[in-house]
Amino acid sequence: MNFDELIRFLEKRLQMPMPGTVAHDKMKPKMANGAPLRMKHATPPRKGGVLILLFEENGVAHFPLIQRPNYEGIHSGQMALPGGRYEHTDQDQFQTALRETEEEIGVSRDNVEIIGSLSEFFVAASNYMVLPVIGKIDHRPDFIPEPREVDDIVTPPVHHLIEPQRLKKKEMIVRNGYKLESPYFDLEGRTVWGATAMMLSELVEILKEFPQH
Structure with missing residues (x-):
């Protein structure tokens, strides 16, 4: 998946309507008995x-x-995209994503060009409404993990997301002993599931439209 061609494609595609919930649901965990997972917040x-x-x-x-x-x-x-909570000093959620990325993996926000964003996504487990921002940088960064927030960093190729053999499913045991049946992406030998997988699933649906893959 050629970098420059992908960027040009995304710059146009991200201005159009997004797949949204239809894409998110493809990677949504369910209870082991098949029931949908529901959480309520006060x-x-x-x-x-x-x-x-x-x-x-x-x-x-x-x-x-x-x-x-x-x-x-x-x-x-868990595996995650760099990011975190909105602070009152952030101009918007785009700035939140850039600031948190700089804090977590050491990539200066000044070096990142924003291309656009995917659909805003509700993370039920933690009660967050998250904006997945897409940005680019013109070189491979020297990643500096913030040790309190980041144990490791992996950098899979984007095209791995659309390889069918990387889409798998397994039982997950989460907090309080709940058993979930969850789809996941197998990327760099890591299990990418839950909210991160659901957000990436929307990118996958968009990448399927990319003519060069």
Whole structure:
């Protein structure tokens, strides 16, 4: 998947209507008994932003994923896109995604050009309304993980997302012992599931329209 051709395609495609929920649902976990997973929250969702950061390596488009450390929290140890919660100093969720990426993996926001965004996504597990921002950088960054927030960084090629053999399913045991049956992406030997997989699923549907893959 040629980097320059992909960027030109996305610059136009991201201005058009998004696949949205139809794409998200393809990677949505369910209870092991087949029932849909439902969560209720007493407060309105908080805002957040994550970044799909595209960069070129040997002519091919890649993007970084981070592994969260193990901690007493709902996303402990999971693979994720760099990002986090909106702060009052952020102009908008685009700036949230850029700031959090700089803090988590050391990529200066000044070096990232925003291409657009996917559909805003509600992360039910943590009660966040997240904007997945897509940006590009003209070189492979020197990633500097923030050790309290990032255990590891992997950089799969974008085209791996649309390879059928990387789409798998397995049982996941989550907090409180709940068993979920979850689709996931197998990327760089890591299990990418849940909210991150659902957001990436919308990108997958868009990439299927890319004429060069």
